Amino acid sequence: MNGVAERVNRTVLNSVRAMLLSSGLPKRLWAELAMTLIYLKNKYPHARLDNAIPYVLLRKRPLSIGHLRIPAALAYVHIPKPDRKTKLEPRAWKGVMVGYAMSTRGYRVWDPISNNVYESKHVKFDKSRIYKDVVQTYVGDTPLETSDGRDIHFTPHDESGDSDDDDDTFATTPVNPPPKPSKPPLPTTPKPKPFTNVTARRKVASTTTKTQSAPSRVAFRTPVPNKVGWEREEFKRQTDITRGKWDVYFYAPGRRAPLRSRPEVQEFCEKELR
DSSP: OOOOHHHHOOOOOOOHHHHHHHHHOGGGGGGHHHHHEEEEEEEEBBBBGTTTTTHHHHHHHHOOOTTTOTEEEEEEOOOOGOOOOSTTTTTTEEEEEEEEEESSSOEEEEETTTEEEEEEEEEEEEEEEEEGGGOOOOTTTTBBTTTTTBBBOOOOSSSSSSSSSSSSOOOOOOOOOOOOOOOOOOOOOOOOOOOOOOOOOOOOOOOOOOOSSOOOOOEEEOOOTOOOOEEEEEEEEOOSTTOOOOEEEEETTTOSSSSSSHHHHHHHHHHHHH
């Protein structure tokens, strides 16, 4: 067994556990917080390197810490102008900072609505609040006290599996909590969707929700006056930025394929009707 590697793994696990409890982030983000911890660990002095900084030794350049932010801080990510449909659309979306970008000096921001993590360098932070300040989660220094005022009392078992992590063994006695007056039940919050995707792509603004699905094709075909067998079709575009515009096609007698422009109509007439 590699004792050094095992000790580093234990340090990382303990630090991630502390970050989860202090920030209130869901446990499924443990990998993001682990990468953040390693990123920060490489930027402060190490005793075995004579208090040198690993980042400076590797990159051979001074260390800059002006971009460091508090993990789990509320973040506002800029939405580029091409992704905003109108001038009244929001210019940023709110997320939670969980780490630092891998390929550029930016940040990794978790979107609690879509459960995705995005990278961006156009981010502004609310330094006064973190994730647990805006959601119902654990507060204080212990998970035994919740934000709704209730206490959760832990009753230890005779056998404990924490001997690998703790060097000392403590004798604990179950504590019976005093009775408290009953309180009305608190409203339950919806369970978040499973964390399914982590990506470095830019977040695209979501489309407007519709009450009913739009028709796949809107077209009107009418006969052309004074042209026997000819038909004129008006077709409305349904997608992309040209949505809502109309196209006009012509159908020659006995022909299924449309003639999409005047040059096509002229060429057809010169070849087939001369």
